[in-house]
Amino acid sequence: MKIGNSSWQFKNVYIQESAVVVGPKENAGPLGKYFDFGYDDVHCNEKSWEKAEIKMAQEANLLALKKSNKTFKDIDLVISGDLNNQIIVGNYLFRDYDVNYMGVFNACASSIEGVLIGANVIDASNANNVMISVSSHNGTAERQFRYPTEYGGQKPDSMTSTTTAATSIIIGNQKSQIRITRGTVGKVIDYKMSDATDMGRTMAPAAYQTLKEHLEDFKISTSEYDLIVTGDLSYFGKDLFLQICDAHNLDLHNNYEDCGLMIYDRETQDVQSGGSGCGCLPGVAYSFILNQMRNGIYKKVLLIATGALHNPIILAQKESIPGIAHAVALEVVE
């Protein structure tokens, strides 16, 4: 059901299972024990970073299937996204499987965009199970959006570190412990910032816009949720987001965190401002957060995935970096 201007109430959409496969830095971070598998090396025994990312995505998807006692025959639709030009991870991975495929791209908001689309397909009774496969890899993304990592350029404090994480979630109409109850679609918001080494701040206004619309559409306050997380604003982006929320009297001081600051220990792990990348939010949410929900720590959680919607060519044409944020709410079924 459509709610307000930008939101949906989903009837019958549940999380079946999920899996997260990460790189060495993520595995050494504070959430290490919650991930399904962690590699010691970002090459994952492959000859290129691209192929390493594809391999990690394959493993995450096969693990999610295994954990849910399903095969690709049970999956009516796969929705995939990543940060590589032309989202090649899903394109190359899913050629090996007999499964219906759609690619999405809203940068680091792709994960929740995929969940919103999948939930609509299930809501329309057009699928029983939809798999959403989203990944990012430090080597592929840093080279493409900023500088090759071998270049060894000095990084400003505002820069985020792209998370190496492949994530898979299977959502479906079969009842489970955790239900996807609500969704809010984002708008493209551009505050005319243009620093590709400060993406956290470029996305903060979009995160505020989506949170505001979500609360207005459902006529609720921030206290509705035990936990609200944004995707990858990290240290400086989170700070700007909180400033904007404060200025608009949205109280987030007790139940808010950013996944870019959860996945690494910023004090010791040399990640500058924190984590980013489209594997960041689902990497945290589909491992640690679901675990906490299943163990009774959180009952209602709002996930707000944030994305920076530029490319290097348009920045070279002196353009700014627009942002977007998509949200879904998870709820423990009593």
Add this chain to the structure above:
Amino acid sequence: MKIGNSSWQFKNVYIQESAVVVGPKENAGPLGKYFDFGYDDVHCNEKSWEKAEIKMAQEANLLALKKSNKTFKDIDLVISGDLNNQIIVGNYLFRDYDVNYMGVFNACASSIEGVLIGANVIDASNANNVMISVSSHNGTAERQFRYPTEYGGQKPDSMTSTTTAATSIIIGNQKSQIRITRGTVGKVIDYKMSDATDMGRTMAPAAYQTLKEHLEDFKISTSEYDLIVTGDLSYFGKDLFLQICDAHNLDLHNNYEDCGLMIYDRETQDVQSGGSGCGCLPGVAYSFILNQMRNGIYKKVLLIATGALHNPIILAQKESIPGIAHAVALEVVE
């Protein structure tokens, strides 16, 4: 309703309006009089090809709104796709409008991927109107996927010419003359071809796979449709597609054409094998084909958009080019 393995029967989805804005070569082609607007110059008075493509997309969307007596307030969701890295056309265009936004990418199959997603959202009663905005531009795409056009390299006969076309379609639950009745989602199909100057042939197996599944799922034959079109296989890709169909006893000799061969006069227009690009199929379908349907020439049409799912980085790593095709059926309402 889900039909067979890969298809959907849509309940209540109608084409509200559409608009197509093209470049000079398309405007001079055989379908010139059917387009809403054609530019004399591919720069469209902008300083870069990227900004030209954004401007054309804006015009197509505003024209579609105008023709349907709607504003962005009536649009519950915009779905956008293009061929630029990180699909920047929609990202930069829709920051100027207060509208919910999702980006999709399945290369030149993005147009029908968007329609399939939009139709699901409408089928779930989660939207009244969804706009799908898809564009391609010869200057932005040729530079990115092959060579800069200024380079002036000799082109092999198998090469297609990226269509300069911005297309917009508004689909919704309000009855109209043309209904979107059926959809079939594609799979990633890779016949291990790797020539980026012969993309038509790389996509032909995916077009066959989707057509075959569509016919099997709905238990129909090719004669069900007055017209079946593929997106942008062009001369050599169409030939391979017909060979594969012949080998599997699918008769397409009376009611099939490829949009890449419809949009240009290949004999006189210097486009090598024909047209390609994600504006190609919707450029033909949302102008000429809808016109013919409204004038009683065609009653049932199947659109099969075809996409090549590679990027230049992964080709440099000696990979092949996988393809995909998505289909929707249009039907004149009696």
